[in-house]
Amino acid sequence: MERWLALLAALVAALIGVLFFWLGGPTRPSTEIAQRVFVVEVRDHYFDPPGLTVQPNDRVVWVLKENAQGNGHTVTAYHPSQDRPLRIPAGARPWNSGLMTQIGQSYSYVFSLAGVYDYFCALHEQQGMVGRVIVGGPASAFAVEQGLPAAAQSSIPTIEELSGVVGEAFSALALLQGIAYLTEQSQTALALRQLKEFQSVFSQSALAEALAKQGVREQFENRLSVLEALLSRGAPISAVAQTVAHAKSLLDALTRL
Numbered sequence: 001m002e003r004w005l006a007l008l009a010a011l012v013a014a015l016i017g018v019l020f021f022w023l024g025g026p027t028r029p030s031t032e033i034a035q036r037v038f039v040v041e042v043r044d045h046y047f048d049p050p051g052l053t054v055q056p057n058d059r060v061v062w063v064l065k066e067n068a069q070g071n072g073h074t075v076t077a078y079h080p081s082q083d084r085p086l087r088i089p090a091g092a093r094p095w096n097s098g099l100m101t102q103i104g105q106s107y108s109y110v111f112s113l114a115g116v117y118d119y120f121c122a123l124h125e126q127q128g129m130v131g132r133v134i135v136g137g138p139a140s141a142f143a144v145e146q147g148l149p150a151a152a153q154s155s156i157p158t159i160e161e162l163s164g165v166v167g168e169a170f171s172a173l174a175l176l177q178g179i180a181y182l183t184e185q186s187q188t189a190l191a192l193r194q195l196k197e198f199q200s201v202f203s204q205s206a207l208a209e210a211l212a213k214q215g216v217r218e219q220f221e222n223r224l225s226v227l228e229a230l231l232s233r234g235a236p237i238s239a240v241a242q243t244v245a246h247a248k249s250l251l252d253a254l255t256r257l
């Protein structure tokens with residue numbers, strides 16, 4: 001009898017241990033907390049923004065926003081495993097969302113290695129539905145002659161564009177979309193931190209200067225402040241989304257290539 005009790009006690013102890021490990025799992029890594037979330041909208045037939053710059057460990061989420069023809073879209077890395085030339089860093093994990101057909105459906109990828117990542121929609125590559133993510137600092141482009149469809153090659157933002165104000169505006173756009181997305185996912189604290197971090201670097205940025213030249217810097221900063229207030233008091237997603245949309249529209253003049 002005592003043996004059974006001892007066995008039972010050991011079993012319960014083991015179960016509790018597993019439970020603690022399991023519960024402790026998701027909150028564990030401190031690096032994950034530093035991660036920002038950028039959202040690229042998947043539309044008919046382009047990615048918005050078509051290019052952006054992030055830091056290692058940042059997450060990019062592609063969200064399906066349009067699917068008028070019903071055939072869907074994919075987000076697929078240029079990689080030999082997809083019968084395409086290698087256009088992501090050697091050693092980086094390739095990705096393929098598979099067919100996305102439901103509006104609101106999303107696919108996410110965490111970029112860990114520095115470098116240039118090009119991707120395409122398997123259905124509309126020929127129509128130039130391609131995108132580029134630069135991870136880390138200055139990068140060098142791929143050779144132009146790599147057998148991409150002409151429309152695809154000409155739609156990918158150049159390294160120069162992404163390293164300049166256009167790229168900053170693209171990244172800001174994706175970051176703002178990320179804030180709306182995080183709010184939607186009830187991750188308001190993360191959204192707020194992402195916003196504050198952006199605000200702290202914005203004032204010194206070339207983007208701020210460019211917006212000043214357009215005469216909309218103050219308006220843009222006001223939107224960021226409103227957004228901060230909304231997130232701080234846990235305002236509904238509709239109010240957050242509206243403010244994000246307004247801030248995004250102020251970037252329009254810079255993001256039209």
Ligand SMILES: [Cu+2]
Pocket residue numbers: 045072073074121122123124125129
């Ligand atoms: Cu597509």
